[in-house]
Structures are given as structure tokens and as C-alpha cells.
Amino acid sequence: MAIQGLAPAASADRPRFARSVRLLRCSPDRGTVVDTTAAARPLAEDEPRLLALRAGDEKAFLELVRELHPSMLRIASLFVSSRAVAEEVVQEAWLGVLKGLAAFEGRSSLRRWIFGILTNCAKTRAVREARSVPFSELLPEGEDEPAVDPSRFLPGDHPRWPGHWSAPPVAWAEEKLIQRESLEVVQRAIEQLPRGQREVIVLRDVEGWGSDEVCESLGLTEVNQRVLLHRARSKVRAALEVHFQGGGGR
């Protein structure tokens, strides 16, 4: 299902493949990622597909593209300045994948290997765009951003219900949740998050990566990753709440 506003607008000036020296910068070797989940993900699983790809099976290739391309585009967008540049990066990555396919040894899963190449291409491009973000900017900032507006709770010295809801949440109706507008609200809320929070929530909750994968790929500690995720999720929930009920409690 395509979501309006998410799918890239078809444009005549979509970057074409350019077989260029840029490929050297994201050679498959540098993209190799040690797969910590190798035990849980038997590489035998990739084997039929790998054989098909190497044999030049176009159907197998298109299947792989449909499965991974949207995720690759979303992840590349985390690193570079625009959707157009992200599209170029993903195309570079696919060329890097084709280039390395014959030599791929299956030490990591095919998916991890491809995302490793993609991340290298994206980081290389980010450096060239001078958009490489200092590490500290990814870290959680500020003291303790409240997950919910503190005014929605009774004061801590309330005689009967200290710290309890004064403006409690109202359960959301399923039929509203499944509407397209809900997806758009979430998409917009994620776009407005500070960068570190956006990267973590996209990888964890959109892409479904595990926390260890995300920590490794973004260079975060487990605690910082969780703090960023908590802030991001809390803000997305708050955006849905405003959408459904205009922000107030009961």
C-alpha cells in the first residue's frame, strides 16, 4: 500500500544511474557488517535467492527490490539532505550490491550485507554534503523532556491522588486508527522530531530493527537509544492524541 505523501513524486529528473568512481567509495567490502544474529537467521535461508540472483534471475531481483527498496530509501533519507539525494544514494547502493554479489560470502545475511553497503554509501554522501552530524547531536538533549505535559497530572502533594491524571487519556477508536489520516499524522510527527529521535524511531518502529542493531548502526549506548526512542514515541503518541481529540483529556 502506498501512502500519499510518502511515495516519491514521479519526476522526469529522477537521477539516472551513473557508473562512476563514486562506486569505489561504497565498495561491498567496506559494507560488510558482522551479523550478530547469524545464529537466529540461518544463512541457508538466503541461499536459493542468492543462487537465483547470481544466475541473473530478474524475478528474484525484482522481489528483492520490492522488499528492500522502500526501507533503503527511508534509511538513506536519515543521512542526507533531500529525498532526491537519498534516491541517488540508494541507486549507488544497488549498483554496489550487484558489483559485490559474486564475491558475497554469506558471512552476514543478505539483508544485513545490503544495508551495510547502503549505510556506507549514505555516510559517504553525508560527508561530501558536509552534513555529517557531530556525534553529540544524536544524543538525548535536555534534562528530562516529559512524555506527557506535566499539567495533566495532579501535583505531587495532592492529599489523595498525588501524581495521578487530572486530564487522563481517552481510548482511541479502532476505526479512527486505521484511517489514512492517522498514518499521515504519524509521518509528520516523525519528520518534526530532532534528528537522533527520528533516526531511532524510524529504525526501531518503522523498520522493525532490534535495539542492538540500532545501537550498533548509530553508535549509541543502549540507554541513550532507549531515551531517544521514549521521547520519540511519546511525541508521536501526543500528535495522535491531538489529532483524535484536540489535545485535551477527558
Next chain:
Amino acid sequence: MTARAPAQMTCRELVRVVTEYFEGTISLEDRTRLEHHLVFCDWCVDYLQQMRDTLRVTGKLREEDVPPEVEGELLRAFRDWKRGPP
């Protein structure tokens, strides 16, 4: 000797530790306090459900199609690759 009775969790504290709870990194004591709190606080049950709903909707963003022209370009690259270097 009397065991220290842990203070009851407040709603305000619950919204702060909800991600630790979902991630399974919460301490056993806090987990117990949180689950005890849920027994009598329907509002926090609703809050937790809203967080789960949020995760569910966020996960749906993953479903996206590849535009046909992108597929076409990638397929051309695949055919070039198949033909091998000139």
C-alpha cells in the same frame, strides 16, 4: 525486620517508564509496581494501549510501493550487470 514496602507508582511515573517496560529493561521492582498500578488505574491501561496503538500505526509506514520507473531503472542495471563488463 519488616520489608520496605515500595511506594506505589503514580500515573506520572508510569508514563516516564513505559518504554523501559516495553523494552523489558525495567527493574523487577518497578515492573511489579507498574503492573500493580494497572490493576486499579484504567486511565493508565488506556495510556499503555495508546502507546501500543502508536507503535502499530508507526509500523504501517513501512508499507510502501516501489515506483515502476525505479523498478525499471534497477532492472536495466541488473541486465547490464548480467551482460558483464563490455
